[in-house]
Amino acid sequence: MFELFFHELRDSLFGGRLAVAFLVMLVAFLISLGMMSQEYENRLENYQESMSLSADDLFYNKVVYWVHQSGATDDSDTLTYPMGKVKKPDPLLFFSRGMDVDMCKAVEFVATFPIIDITYRPLQDANLLKILFSAPDLLFVVKVLVSLLAILFAYNLICEERERGTLKLLLASGSSRTAIFAGKLLGGLLSIWLAFTAAFLVYLLSLSLLTPVSLQGEMLARILLIFLTSLLHIAVFFGIGALVSVFTRHSATALILALFLWLVFVFVLPGLSSLITQQFVPVDSRQKVARMKLEKAQEMEEEYAQAHPDEDRSNTAGYGQRSDAIRQEVSDALQQIDEEHRRRRELQAELTTNLARISPIGSTTYLFSALSHSGIDDVALYQSDLQRIRSELDGQITALLKNFSLQEYLASGWDVSDQMEGLSLLDYSRNASFSQMTLAETLSLAWVDFVLLAAFSLVAIAISAIRFNFYDPR
């Protein structure tokens, strides 16, 4: 067994296969690195731009009140505080962009007294072609190229030996079939693992030398886990290749079959899962939810207004601010709609996640993205952070509204900044940070994918080992 193992290893080491695989991976990794570093720098620049405005630069600290001679203000009695907030790009972006697109929006907290609304502004590239063809992250390369190489390493493991007539000789050597298979399999697997490891190390080296990213602390642990995920991923596809090789008799047939399987696992199945769940668990769009909320609020306020016809109603209907008496009630009702929507989205996400796991690509994708802070759960955390920031801002603005005095404003030479200073909303929204999942939290959610990948590869290898015992060497 060990002889075969070393033989197989030597074969790929000196046969040029390993070198070719290493070079192909390395080139792909470096292309990905180059393109992603461009994207990362753009993102960073964008983030820095969003932080570069000082409070004095901003228009809302110089609110213009149109004042009547009598001291009453005109109908523009709202102050608007648009505060853009962009999440700082995570350096793990290089490994997987994941759901990052959902977390890189510029969020605007538009505070129209006394209600704060969150507006998501698409922080997409203005160049729309980039949506169609986005830069490849490392996950993309692993998903598409590395899995292909792994399959190509294994598809002719057995059937080619048969074709050349060497399988008979091997079997005659006295080793058990299982030992022969294990030796060949481990030799092949180890050689592609070696090629990948070498390319990955060069990639990491270039990442730390050529980009502003510094590798340290928890990030290193995450990268190590990403590396382990890739090894498992390679094992899975190697197993699929081995499976093909023991079920076919000609290497040409094996190759075609292997490529079909690759297409199905990499491109068809993952997309299919989200298609199916979208069909069976439809979720309302954000726009529809916004409309439903508006209609609900209007309905409640209309009802209240009919019950209390004498009350003064100067504010706009539909935002829960028409009357203080039912403000809480309305906002609770609106929150309920949000909650319902969120629940449905979560249900859909859960179903999609599980369905996509039919293909090992699903598990690899989840692991990569979860480890890169851009998984589905990270998005959920991000959303809840936004809600938290929003409600805290809401409290501060309500306080501001209570304290704001027009007389003081006029006396201070039309400068509102004094009254704003105590609040420093800008600073608040700027400093309010997004929390990040710790490694332990990520792992507690992602361990299942590790198990699935390991199980997938073991099952593929076990089936092919059993099948090899019945393989006709003639």
Added chain:
Amino acid sequence: MIATIARKELLTSLRTVRFVVVVLVCCLLTPLSAWVLSSDYLKEVEDYQGREDLEERRESSKEFVLNVNKPVPQLSALFRGVNPESINSITLKVFVGWNLPIAAATQSITHGLFPTVDLTFIVGVLLSALALMLSFDALSGEKADATLKLMMANSVSRSGIVLGKWLGLAATLFIPFLLGMVISLLVFFFTTGVRLTADNWVATAVAVLASLAYLALFVLIGVVISTFTSRRSISIFACLAVWGLLVIVVPQAANAVSEMIDPVPTSQEVEKNIRLFYNDFAEGLRRRNMDLYEQAKREGWDDRRATLGQYNNALEMAIQNREDVNNYEREFWAQVVGQERIGRTVSIVSPFSDLSQSLIALADTGPEVQREFMRQAYRYGERFFREIHTQRFANLAGPGYPELIAQQPKFSFEGLSLTRRLENSVWPLAALVIMNILLAIVGVIAFNRYDVR
């Protein structure tokens, strides 16, 4: 003679496993994706209707804003393009700021993780790979099986063999593709109950032709590669490499190149500069109103006169400010369009990028329609802004802002005309056809020098 070989090729490949896979992809996956995307389309239409209804009632006028909406392109159910990411509603504000674009959000939760399987993806990625798998051993396989010599003995011209093989294999792919296309269209009609407009019928027909040209090209690439190689395994690796290069690497690299050649400011930089424009405006207005306030106090103006004075200040400065911002934005968008153009020019060598560009241009889900929508919305907004304020200031005692907003004529956007869609897709389409012709010539020449032994 060509016809005989083509027929033989077609009949032979109909019995292979590869053909079964093609049929499965075309007749199961394609309709499934059409079914799902059709219900997405319905959802988007419902959203659009909801927004339009709100506009009809001018609900938003109470908040001093007006929303303009972009209708859902019919063919987005087949060719998604940038539609899910694009801005389909713009809020025009009477006071400061005016565009809070809201992106459509009917995507699946995991849209960032897995590619959306629409017709562009199926044809561009899956069927192109299958096309290569059909044809990679067209000649090298015959040689390996030693049947090529027999064929040559039948006094068939060499170019006849190449072209016959090409046509026969292309037909093998075309039949299931067209079948799948018909089923998908039926699925679309039955799911949505939509009747395609005449324009969209033409666009669909051209899109089908573009897909056929694209698939024929990949079949031809396989045939040509097999005339350069004499072993099956070498053919398939060469095909894989070419496929990866053309379908995956070049389109992505083209964007990177365009960004390197012609960088544009980031979105937050644009945002910041626009805010600084508003800042200047506010600062100026504050000063002028402050002076006015003092003057009014000194001279004992009445309320009406003071208010009017402030309004006049505001109008004059706001219009100036709006113009500054517009100029700035126009400049920015011109830069972006320039960058896109570079990307397109670079990626014209990739058939996949040609295909997707022509398909989304035809389906009206590409970048052009997005820009046109924004351009028209902004033009409408500019007129709206001037009109509203002028009317309001002309008669302060008259109707207030909400009433004036409600009186504004409705904005309507129809998407790009068929002519413009065809115009936008003509270059990528031409590139596909030219590549077919050039490669066919290469194939014929290469096979004439091919050693059949």
